[in-house]
Amino acid sequence: MQINPQKPWLKNYLAGVPHEIDLGSHSSIVELLEESLRKYPDRIAIVSMGHAMSYCQLDMLSQDFAAYLQTLGLDAGARIAIMFPNVPQYFIAMLGTLRAGFVVVNVNPLYTARELEHQLRDSGASVLVILENFAHVYQEIADQLLVKKVIVSSVGEVLGPKGVIINLIARHIKKLVPQWRFPCIKFNQALKIGLGHGFTKQKLGLDDIAFLQYTGGTTGVSKGAVLLHRNILANIIQIECWLEPALQHRHQQQLVFLCALPMTHIFALTACGLLGMRKGAKLILVANPRDISGFIKLLMKYPDINIFPGVNTLFHALIHRPEFKAVQLPNLLVTIGGGMAVLKKTADLWQKMMGVPIAQGYGLSETSPVVCVNTPFVKEFTGSIGMPVPSTDVLILDDEGVEVPFGSPGEICIKGPQVMAGYWNRLEETEQFFTPEGYFKSGDIGIMSADGYVHIVDRKKDMxxxxxxxxxxxxxxxxxxxxxxxxxxxxxxxxxxxxxxxxxxxxxxxxxxxxxxxxxxxxxxxxxxxxxxxxxxxxxxxxxxxxxxxxxxxxxx
The missing domain is CATH 3.30.300.30 (ANL, C-terminal domain)
Incomplete structure (x- = not known):
């Protein structure tokens, strides 16, 4: 296989963006995030349904959750399945799981019982943490005893006195909680037990597993991409370096991230949740972005939003609502489009209304996810997915594994510290998706221009x-x-x-x-x-x- 050693995209990097990143300063995601918890204790970390939670509170509650998990006598590397929409409990459980030394298995809260059963069986999860709104889904498979412990939370459980009213509305007025019944422990009860038990800090390394992020790959059966602390840590730092030119004048001010995409999706998790915490940002959580009217009301309430990650369907839904014309986001620095192709018509309308173009990017669950992205100073929508981020090599290969000339289509193949360790318990399939030189074969067909910009052409498989x-x-x-x-x-x-x-x-x-x-x-x-x-x-x-x-x-x- 011929490899182009030049990496033509490097000459187009913005000033100050390094060609390579350094992971030597942190041993795990936990160490990186605990740095923020100590550095910004009094800052607001999360805003959910009008309730604010500080970094200090998130620190203590995630420690309590970690301590509770440590009372369960779980094996080292145990998997904890988390099935939440964007509510504070997700961050408490996710961070607590990592701090306890265990592995987070993100579960789409929209899953049916069949889909949930597959993921629990395949991951071998020991614990399921679930919102009561979706407990009826687990109810269908509860008699199979797939997990050792189920922790159930309500929407308002950690939202203080206001949470009581929120739960009342969700359960009895909006009827959002179908009936369910199975043995479980309540989320706040688990936190209370953890507080009484006390948290034992764990020694974690870059090669420990952090997340099992389920994806279909390109063969159909949902598989767990094994994402190490090294992989996620690398991608957080890669995105941070990439955005630094746009953020460098705001170091003394708290950034505000809009978290509308579900945290159980890898794009939102890394580029919004984890990066936001790394920067000591205020995270505005949107529990149900499909409620476009409610979403627009929230946007009008928080005009100080700086970072707005989204997908084409979300941008499209917003700009086609008449009431969205009243939304003003004067501090918006970057709109990041990912998850699917952004359509030019949508992007042009967005820029016309918001004054900021959509910087489109590209990634996969297997790459933590960001591989390529446009610079935050892009002037207009280009249709390109941008350039490879630092420490990332992208090759466009033909079916024989030979690099194609610039401008010719081929399979996008990726090498970098953000690329997964493999598929969970699927050694043969893992080997099929890597070239002999260690490049991950994405299954996507793309074209690279002579200056290193990549365009998606088609999908190799039938996805x-x-x-x-x-x-x-x-x-x-x-x-x-x-x-x-x-x-x-x-x-x-x-x-x-x-x-x-x-x-x-x-x-x-x-x-x-x-x-x-x-x-x-x-x-x-x-x-x-x-x-x-x-x-x-x-x-x-x-x-x-x-x-x-x-x-x-x-x-x-």
Missing amino acids: IVVAGFKVFPNEIEEVISMMPGVSECAVIGLPHRKLGEIVRAYIVKDNPELTEAQVIQYCKEQMSSYKRPRKITFIDEMPKSNVGKILRRHLRD
Whole structure:
């Protein structure tokens, strides 16, 4: 394989951005974050539903949570599954888990029981920490005793006196908490036990596992990307260095990060939550960004927002609401677009309304996630995903693993300290996704210009991206094929103006009475909303290869 040693993007780095990062000053993510907890004790760390929590309070509560976990007699490296939307309990549990020396398994709170069961089984999680709004999902699989302990929290549990009112509204007025019943311990009770027990500080190293971040990769089965403390630490520092030119004049002022994307998603976790804590920022949490009206009211309440990470669907939803015209964010420094492709029409409208362009970036769960990003001083939306961040090498390779010329499409392959250690308990699959030289094969097709800017062209596999979430046809096909009346099923992605893509299912039925409505209802019971097919097409016969493999490309054509 030919390797271009020049790294042409380096000559375009902004002044002050290093070509390489240094991890020598910290031994773990915990050490990095505890530095902020000590440095900014009186600063507001988190604002949630109008309630503020200081860095000092976050420090103490996360220690209490860590101490509680240490009372459970868990094995070294035990996995703790956390299933929260953006509420303070997520940060308490996540930070507490890391401080206790255990591994965080982020769980999408929108998961169905089937999806949750797979992740708990695959990760071997010992503990599940879940919001009561989603406890009914676990209820469906509770009798399987998948975990040793379940910790259940309510929305308002750590929000002081105001939390009592919030819980009352959530449970009895808005009816947001379906009935559930299984043995558990309440979140505040766990904190109280931890406080009485006392926290024992753990010795952690760069090669200890920090997160299992579940992703479909490109083969369909949801897999846990093993992210070491080294990987996440590197990506925090890489993004910090990249943004420093835009932030250098604000060191004495507290930055304000908008946390609208779910923290269980790797983009939000690293580029918003962890980076924000590293900078001693105030994190404005949005528990339900799909409530666009409520979201806009929140934006009007916090005009001092500096950093706004988002995805195309979120930007699109905001700018097409008439009331968004009244939103003023005069201190907005950077709008970062990730998770899915940002559409030019959306980006241009955003810049026209907010006065700040969207700096598009690119990454994967397997890369902690940021690989490439545009500079924070980009003047307008370019369609490019920018340049590789410091200490990162990107090659565009053909199917034989040979580097292609500038301007030619090939698979984006990545090497850097943010690249995962591998897939959890999947050695063979891990080996398939790395070149002999140690580059991670992303499965995405891209083009690199002569000056080092990268553009995404297409996806190598059949993956579908709905509103920034990866959807894998194999999983959907397997679920639908289990439905009575379905003989065969194939799934493809269709372009969609708002969501980027939607799922379309082609079905050969063996029950002539089967209807589209029945299939949609079945999918609603089995899958998260973003995975469900929006279009159902019944056909008489699937196009297949001579070995019987269904040819999705024929369906797309």
